[in-house]
Amino acid sequence: MPGGQAADATLGRVLHHGNFNKxxxxxxxxxxxxxxxxxxxxxxxxxxxxxxxxxxxxxVVQHGTKVHGYQDTPEFRDKMIKEFQEGTPPLKV
Structure with a gap:
């Protein structure tokens, strides 16, 4: 029985790294x-x-400093936290 409500319920229980919230x-x-x-x-x-x-x-700090050359400062951290969004990134922007 692929898909359907049973599959949706199972997906709802899956947490990060495949753990289940029984x-x-x-x-x-x-x-x-x-x-x-x-x-x-x-x-x-x-x-x-x-x-x-x-x-x-x-x-974000690791990526921002190593890839983009930002300095790890309190101001940088505050700015980044304000940009966080709830959910997951979209496939396309």
């Missing part, structure tokens, strides 16, 4: 930021997502 269909909220929304010198198509803002911030 007895609940609550979907965890995720946060993301997508470089495609910020055109610049680099034609970057990276999108980062995580279950928590803290985890996402650490990934």
């Amino acid at each position: 007895g609940s269909t609550k979907i965890m909220s995720r946060y993301f930021i997508d470089c495609r929304n910020y055109p610049g010198e680099h034609k970057c198509s990276v999108a980062l997502a995580a279950d928590t803002k803290e985890e996402l911030l650490e990934a």
Whole structure:
């Protein structure tokens, strides 16, 4: 029985890394930021997502400093947190 309500319920229980939230269909909220929304010198198509803002911030700081040359400053971190969106990145921008 592919697809349908049973498949939707199963997807609702799947959490990050394939863990199941037994007895609940609550979907965890995720946060993301997508470089495609910020055109610049680099034609970057990276999108980062995580279950928590803290985890996402650490990934964004690593990517931003190594790939885009930003400095890891409190101002940079504050600016990035304000750009986080709830959900998952779209396939196309």
